[in-house]
Amino acid sequence: MSEASITSGITEDSRSLSLRLKNLGNYLTVRVVPALVVIGILVAIWQITCSRPDSNLPSATTVFEETRYLIENPFYDNGGTDVGMGWQLLASLKRVAIGYTLAVIAGVALGILVGQSVWAMRGLDPLFQVLRTVPPLAWLPLSLAGFQDSQPSALFVIFITSIWPIIINTSVGVRNIPADYRNVARVVRLNGWQYFYKIMLPAAAPYIFSGLRIGIGLSWLAIIAAEMLVGGVGIGFFIWDAWNSSRISDIILALIYVGLVGYALDRLVSLAGYFVTRGTGQ
Template sequence: MTAPVSMKRRRSKFAFQPLVQWAYKRLKDLVPPAIAVVIFLVVWQLLTMSPDANLPSPVRTLEDTWELIVDPFFDNGGIDKGLFWQILTSLQRVALGFSLAAVVGIGLGILVGTNKLMYQALDPIFQVLRTVPPLAWLPISLAGFQQANPSAIFVIFITAIWPIIINTTEGVLQIPQDYNNVSRVLRLSRTTYFFKVLFPSTVPYIFTGLKIGIGLSWLAIIAAEMLIGGVGIGFFIWDAWNSSRVSDIIIAIIYVGIVGLLLDKFITYLSKLVVPEEQKS
């Protein structure tokens, strides 16, 4: 039996209602930051209206960097590349250095957390080394590798590894004693204990370390590239400063901030896929 027209319309309305509610919620969430950005731009414009202002206004920044914005893919050889290639090169370095730090850091963190002697021996060293600024490692890495690119990757590695090690170790130490007692009573093998007890309990702490590590990695590569030269968003900013292209610096900083936010959101997204909700609460 064919449904009445009014009922069909009602069903169609209900079918689109969740989509409408989702769109409304997203737009509602975007209103406060959009207002904040507008206010920031207005204040920036007002502060740079004076002829003696050293920084360009938002309007002038947009005019000066319009070609960079609309054509981020140009490649004229050497270091004369668009922002897409500059950022991509920096991201490649971060991906390699951070991946190495994640593998080594998680492994060391689990080892130190499960072995009391290792913890007593290595934890003081980790606590000292983690306070060393990232750029302090650059001269050592340049002396060791004699090349700019491996040196930058090492700086990323040594910067990101400490929060990963420390958080992973803390996660192992925070495993409830009842879990360990039950595993002994059940005589679980080391492999079963690792995959059924240790790793699931430690995962939230691991992702906390990864979030901190990825943020520090992105900060460190920008600073390192200013010194090592070549292609990369960090050197692009430094080269723009040496050429008095302040507008280019401003637009590059905006891109750096956006990419940093996306990296953080990416790790958060991965954590939601891996970490069950009950473990977060």
């Protein structure tokens, strides 16, 4: 290899590295820095307003001091429900994973049915519109009466809460498949299965993932509220137990974790949708 080619390769690598660093700097400037500035301002306001002697809420520094053990030991286990925040979150995430997965399977299937069939839309859509307005916790007493167990009841609440946006968005996506796509499918004589995975799913995917993003957020909201009532290990019951014990700092820390996990779940579904739709629907 000649010296000129080596020099050219080094120069090209340097340019590539410089471009990557520039893109990283732009990302940090546009996305990260503004968020950190806003968070810093909010924390400062929180610290100032809650440091007064007559404040009913702890300041930011007080919360950190009182919850330091929980932050540094997220996976301690003293038996029963006395476990770290990591175990609490994992227990809630496990319930969400099961209930949400069932909602995705049933929701996409029903959405395709409603989107494909005019009769199904006329018969089921009014029912869906009525049921989706029922608050999540309103289903809990009924599910407890039916299952006679707190765990399947919590899963049912997640399922029934998150399924509606999945059904509605999927059906809208299927109904909005361009007529040209359907005509092409007829011309090339695609059978039902080929039409499903070559035409229908790719065309409706942006709508489906919009429903999935709404659904995962509703799932996380529902399990937090349900766990406050059904008990057991879970971040929702942790918050309720902390309230009963007047551990306000623990509640604030749990709320921060709940928000971060909810944001992570939304980003995860959004990222999956971006790769599946190649960015056309996100």
